[in-house]
Amino acid sequence: MITIESRLPEVVGEFKLHPSEFCYVVYMPIKIGHSIQIPDNLKWVKPLVDNIHKEDYKYFRYWYWYLTVKHMWVPAKSFGNRAGWHIDGYGSDDINYIWYDSLPTQFALGEFTLSEGHSESLKQMAV
Numbered sequence: 001m002i003t004i005e006s007r008l009p010e011v012v013g014e015f016k017l018h019p020s021e022f023c024y025v026v027y028m029p030i031k032i033g034h035s036i037q038i039p040d041n042l043k044w045v046k047p048l049v050d051n052i053h054k055e056d057y058k059y060f061r062y063w064y065w066y067l068t069v070k071h072m073w074v075p076a077k078s079f080g081n082r083a084g085w086h087i088d089g090y091g092s093d094d095i096n097y098i099w100y101d102s103l104p105t106q107f108a109l110g111e112f113t114l115s116e117g118h119s120e121s122l123k124q125m126a127v
Contacts, residue, residue: 001113001116004112006087007095008109015047021041022073024071027067028066029065031064049065066094084122086122086125087125
């Protein structure tokens with residue numbers, strides 16, 4: 001069993017981003033140590049990253065930053081996400097969010113004990 005502390009994401013601002021193409025990027029490292037690198041086709045996320053990059057910002061101290069971006073066509077009856085409650089980066093030591101595929105997105109807050117198995121944990125979150 002794994003204990004997950006799910007928290008609410010922190011709002012750092014409102015950003016109008018202008019993607020140049022459809023993309024689906026999951027868990028791409030963009031910061032290792034003090035070096036931040038963003039591929040050319042994702043430079044449109046730079047205003048958001050620059051806001052977090054301020055050295056006085058509390059998350060700058062983290063050694064690794066990962067980027068997840070989804071900008072794609074979504075069928076009218078789907079939000080394009082995994083159905084139901086789930087966790088991105090499940091089983092990692094990173095900050096975890098348990099979230100639901102709704103608009104607006106819903107987040108679970110609290111401490112949860114789930115199976116180490118991915119499929120079993122999805123069943124547990126469905127209850």
